[in-house]
Amino acid sequence: MLIEVDDRCDERLRDFAGLRDAQLRRDEDRFIAEGLKIIERAFAAGCTPRSLLLQPRWLEGLRHVLEDWPEVPVYVAKETMIEQVSGFHVHRGALGSFERPAQAPLGSLLGGRRLVVCEEIVDHANLGAIVRVAAGLGWDGLLVTGGSADPLYRRAIKSSMGASLELPWRRMTGEAELHALREAGFRLVAATLRPGAVDLSRFEPSEKVALLLGTEGAGLSEAWQAAADDHVRIEMTDRVDSLNVATAAAILAYALR
């Protein structure tokens, strides 16, 4: 249902208003897909659209998917208005609002063999990059702590190139899930820089691996380090102090896949 809009305060655009404020978005019942490619991925992943806000030039490319959703409002506006509504420069002027899919049940995650578990990864780009590489390298799913970024926040989805919509994930309620992982046969493998950890190149991963990744800067908490079964470190030169957490995740996810 095409609707031209020219009033940036139009009430019907409220899904797209003020998108810069990540904090407001965390627990909402929708997510925002930014850019044509991510919108197409959301449709391909079976997500239910609420409405779209687009420049006219994207209509043709989306025609085949929009035919299945004749009742969904598609607001058409100029790039400058899209920017005024959302409050930021929208990548190529295409936004989609979709119903937030349910999180993966813990039981289904526990049935996998390779899981990434993120403790307080707060940066959306880092979390999105971790999701992208985990999905790309065949890991089965993701758990994130309460304080971690939202894999379905606009910038995280974008950074994941839409993989947030493909990789099963779940937000943890506490450390109970770590115990559940162990009871399901997972070894908890902590990525760490601390001395005494096993060099990654010498580490033999077990049948089921839950890779624990810590927050940017400080790394895994003492509690999580203590809870882990194994501690591995990526062998590094002294030319750098550390690697970016998404970079480390890529290397670990490849080596332990």
Add this chain to the structure above:
Amino acid sequence: MLIEVDDRCDERLRDFAGLRDAQLRRDEDRFIAEGLKIIERAFAAGCTPRSLLLQPRWLEGLRHVLEDWPEVPVYVAKETMIEQVSGFHVHRGALGSFERPAQAPLGSLLGGRRLVVCEEIVDHANLGAIVRVAAGLGWDGLLVTGGSADPLYRRAIKSSMGASLELPWRRMTGEAELHALREAGFRLVAATLRPGAVDLSRFEPSEKVALLLGTEGAGLSEAWQAAADDHVRIEMTDRVDSLNVATAAAILAYALR
């Protein structure tokens, strides 16, 4: 030499004026270090300071290095003024201008065993991330094409966490350097997604490896693909189309190190 400044048009601050424009910076004889940590790394790497622009609170932390450079002007200003001069939000309000170090001679790079060669990597954050992981994993150096980003551009240094100042690197003049690499005994290993490439996990790297990484999006050009001796691909699921080039670089640099 401490100098308080309160005029954002002060001529003495011209090294720090209008830093948002990357194009203007490429071929200059200086580079900008942003943030206390990167400034300290620049001093540690032996770079020659031209001047600094700081909030007063960083003076104490830099005292030990500034003692060696009594004649270098250290402009002290409020955060808002630093932002007005530079034209962007300066991470924690500390900027340093340093003389640009000479590029590594080709001959010294050819003496290494592991080199990264970037064809048209234009994103500063990606290039910085590649530099950081190459330095961290013990690679010997970096070559970048004429159209690639500048490893010493402010944001690239920041993204590299200062590793741009540690890892020897050089800008290429053309494809002549590819031939020089081969003549020096390097195998040119193209990172690619194309069918027919060898899976990374089955690839046996030779004694000397030059890893060719292509531009964001399109990947390596046909000419570089044709010039390569080997073609490797990271085995991926169909949940993603590709990996970010810095992510791929991390995996390849680890697997081929």
